[in-house]
Amino acid sequence: MVAEAEKSRKSGKPRVDPRDFLGLDALLSEREIATRDKIRGFVEAEVKPNIGGWFYDATFPEEIIEAFAAQNLFGMHLSGYGCPGRSAVEYGLACMELEAGDSGLRTLVSVQGSLAMSAIHKFGSEEQKKRWLPRMAAGEAIGCFGLTEPSAGSDPASMKTHARRDGSDWILNGSKRWIGMGSFADVAVVWAKTDEPGEPIRGFLVPTDLKGFEAEVIGGKLSMRAAVQTELHFTDVRLPESAMLPEAEGLKGPFSCLNEARYGIIWGAMGAARDSYEVALNYSLEREQFSVPIASFQLTQKKLVDMMLEIQKGTMVALHIGRMKDAGTLRPDQISFGKLNNVREAIEICREARTILGGNGVTTEYSPLRHANNLESVRTYEGTDEVHTLILGSSLTGIQAFR
Numbered sequence: 001m002v003a004e005a006e007k008s009r010k011s012g013k014p015r016v017d018p019r020d021f022l023g024l025d026a027l028l029s030e031r032e033i034a035t036r037d038k039i040r041g042f043v044e045a046e047v048k049p050n051i052g053g054w055f056y057d058a059t060f061p062e063e064i065i066e067a068f069a070a071q072n073l074f075g076m077h078l079s080g081y082g083c084p085g086r087s088a089v090e091y092g093l094a095c096m097e098l099e100a101g102d103s104g105l106r107t108l109v110s111v112q113g114s115l116a117m118s119a120i121h122k123f124g125s126e127e128q129k130k131r132w133l134p135r136m137a138a139g140e141a142i143g144c145f146g147l148t149e150p151s152a153g154s155d156p157a158s159m160k161t162h163a164r165r166d167g168s169d170w171i172l173n174g175s176k177r178w179i180g181m182g183s184f185a186d187v188a189v190v191w192a193k194t195d196e197p198g199e200p201i202r203g204f205l206v207p208t209d210l211k212g213f214e215a216e217v218i219g220g221k222l223s224m225r226a227a228v229q230t231e232l233h234f235t236d237v238r239l240p241e242s243a244m245l246p247e248a249e250g251l252k253g254p255f256s257c258l259n260e261a262r263y264g265i266i267w268g269a270m271g272a273a274r275d276s277y278e279v280a281l282n283y284s285l286e287r288e289q290f291s292v293p294i295a296s297f298q299l300t301q302k303k304l305v306d307m308m309l310e311i312q313k314g315t316m317v318a319l320h321i322g323r324m325k326d327a328g329t330l331r332p333d334q335i336s337f338g339k340l341n342n343v344r345e346a347i348e349i350c351r352e353a354r355t356i357l358g359g360n361g362v363t364t365e366y367s368p369l370r371h372a373n374n375l376e377s378v379r380t381y382e383g384t385d386e387v388h389t390l391i392l393g394s395s396l397t398g399i400q401a402f403r
Contacts, residue, residue, distance in 0.1 A: 018278070018281055018308065019274065019278065021308055021312055022312050022316075024312065024315055024316065024319065027319060028089075028093075028319075031090070032087075032089055032090055032093060035086065035090045035093055035094060036090075036093040036094070036096070036097060038071070039071060039073075039093070039094045039097040039098065040097045040100075042067075042071055042097075043097050043098060043100060043101040046064075046067060047064075047098075047101035047102060047105060048101055048367075051101055051102045051105075051226060051367075051370075052364035052365065052367075052370070053364070054102075054225075054226040055102070055104075055225045055226045055364060055370050056225070056364045057225075058219075058221065058225040058226070059226065060104075060226060060227055060228045061226070062184065064105060064108070065108070065139050065142065066139055068108065068109060068139065069137075069138055069139025069140075070139075072084040072086075072137075073094060073098070073109045073113070074109065074112045074113050074117065074136060074137050074138075074139055075112070075113040075117040075118075075121070075133065075136060075137045076090070076091045076094060076109075076113060077090075077091040077113065077114075077260075078113065078117060078118065078121050078133075078137075080129075080133075081121070081129050081130065081133035081134050081137070082133060082134035082137040082138060083117070083121075083133060083137045084137070087322075087326050088263070088322045088325035088326045089319065089322040089323065089325075089326060091264065092263065092264065092266070092267035092318055092319075092322045093267065094109075095109070095110070095264040095265075095267040095268040095271065096267040096268060096270055096271035096274070096315075096318070097271060098268065098271065099267075099268035099269065099270075099271035099272045100271035100272065100274055100275040101271075101275075102226055102227075102370070102371075102374065103224060103227075103268065103272055103371065103374035103375060103377065103378050104224040104225070104226040104227030104374060105226065105227070106264070106268045106271070107180055107224065107227050107378075108180070108181065108227065109264070110261045110264050110265070110268075111143070111144060111145055111180040111181055111261075112136060112142060112143055112181070114257065114260035114261040114263070114264055115143075115144075115145035115189070115257050115258075115260070115261050116136070116143025116144060116145050116185075116187070116189050117132075117133060117136050117137070117143060118256075118257045118260045119145065119189045119203060119245065119248070119253070119254075119257045120132050120133055120136075120143075120189070120205070120245070121133060122247070122248070122253075122256060122257070123203060123245040123246070123247040123248035123253055124205070124245055124246070124247070125242070125245075125246050127242065128205060128242075128245070132187060132205070141186040141187065142181055142184060142185045142186050142187075143181075143185055143186070143187050143188070143189060144179050144180060144181045144182045144185040144187075144188045144189070144230075144232075145179065145180070145188075145189045145254075145257065146161075146176035146179050146182075146188050146189060146190040146191065146206075146232050147159075147176065147191050147254045147258075148176060148177055148178050148179070148381075149161060149174070149175060149176055149177055150175060150177045150231070153178075154383070154384060154386075154387050156191070156251060156254065157201075157251060159174070159191065159192070159193060159201070160174055160175075160193075161173070161174025161175065161176065161190065161191070161192040161193065161234065162174055162192055162193050162194070163192040163193070163194050163202065163204060163239070164194070164195060165194075165195070166238070168240070168241050169238050169239060169240055169241065170194075170204065170238070170239040170240075170241070170243065170244070171236055171237070171238055171239075172190065172192060172204065172206065172212075172234045172236075172237040172238075172239055173234055173235060173236060173237070174192060174233075174234050175231060175232060175233050175234070176190065176231065176232040177218075177231045177232075178218070178229050178231075178381065179215075179229065179230050179231070179232050180227060180228065180229055180230075181228055181230075182208075182215040182228070182229075182230030182231075182232050183215040183216075183217050183228055183230050184228070185208050185215075186207065186208060186209075187205055187206065187207055187208065188205075188206040188208055188213070188232060189203060189204075189205060189206075189245075189257075190203070190204050190205075190206050190232075190234070191203050191204075191253070191254050192204060198249070199249035199250035200250075201249075201250050201251055201253075201254075202244055202245070202248065202249065202253075203244070203245035203248040203253050203254070204239055204243045204244055204245065205243050205244075205245065206234070206237060206239065206243065210237050210238070210239075211237070211238075212234060212235040212236050212237040212238070213232070213233075213234060213237055214232070214233040214235070215230045215231070215232055215233075216230055216231045216232075216233065217229075217230050218230060218231060222373055222376075223373045223374050223376050223377040224374050224377045225373075255332075258382050258383065259332050259335050261382050262335045262336070262338075262339045262382045262383065263321070263322075263325060263335055263338075265339055265342070265343060265378055265382060266317065266318045266321055266335070266338035266339055266342050267318045267322070267342075268378070269314070269342040269343045269345075269346035269375065269378060270311060270314045270315050270318055270342055270346060272346055272350060272371040272374065272375060273307070273310070273311050273314065273342075273345065273346035273349040273350060273371075274311050274315075275367055275371065276307075276349055276350040276353035276354075276367060276368035276371050276372075277304070277307040277308065277311055277349060277353055279353060279357070279366055279367055279368060280303075280304065280307070280352075280353035280354075280356040280357060280368065281295075281304055283356060283357055283360075283366070284300050284304065284356050294356070300356060303352050303353075303355070303356060304356075306352070307349045307352060307353065310345045310348075310349055311349065313345075314341065314342045314345055314346070317337070317338050317341060317342060318338060318342065321334060321335065321337075321338045332391075333391055333392060333394075333395040336383065336388040336391040336392055337388075337392060339382065339383065339388055340385060340388040340389060340392065343375060343378055343379045343385075344379070344385060346371075346375055347372055347375045347376070347379060350368045350369070350371040350372035350375060351368070351369075351372050353368035354366075354368040354369045354372065390402055
């Protein structure tokens, strides 16, 4: 027995599955596992071999849109109108695998499905749904979601973008910033203040070929370099009455869409963390210093164990939240719990994984530092750490601390 243990110790072969230490796959259905494995295989074949170059060159691979559509990733969790109608857990698993490739590419799916398509699906007229959703699900039309502004990020109630009535039309003016895919979108879901009584913030579907619409790509990014973020400008854009989302009034509309995107982030962040951990683990078993693999050092093993613990816990959080979402019992503050915890832990995991790689970890050959850089954006969009902390604090105390 002692001899076998010594042989196992020297071989460097794990006695458990390092990716699934707790056997969490047993909590998934066959369909959920099949969905996950399909997207995992796609990411391994189509994304990981190329993502380092895309990130380094700050290039968004537009051909990935067609490939994502072929995997039924757009509007995956929506039903009808050509959408796949998969469960929240299946969608979450897909987000995890996509972000194991790159946060920016998972964001493409999130902006298209959880934000733009979700807004139309939840709040659009039947005509709007039939016009846009089938084409968007097929990747034939791309949407973007215009809420954040240059001076109104965490406080969207202070937005300055305004729509005024002009006869039976609306005239839209203003700007939005950090809008994913705005430069090649076919339609923008834009939230604007109006002079309407009661709930003056309304949503509009703005075809991007209209006169007065302009999209400016934001450059010089140190994060999300394989994705496109833009600033949108609206100068007297004329919209018909039918452009308004009829069922969305006030900030509840955009917030409900943000919660859809935050849900995907809960899973996605753990994908980036898991990929970084696996890269570090494999490297530590192969890299030798002082004539032994660095995995044999106590400090390296502690780092790996700490990473594994947080990934397994974060995955359980994501799965539990997904089950609640499928059951219709999920609260918005519980989504904040998952987003705050999982992104915060994922960044630390990616940074720690980089330390195991040493100097080699600052190159595009290895993913942890790229993931860490990307997660700085993920940590900021769809609600900062501070915003989600105060949401949770309000739930705990009953006191609203934003103002």
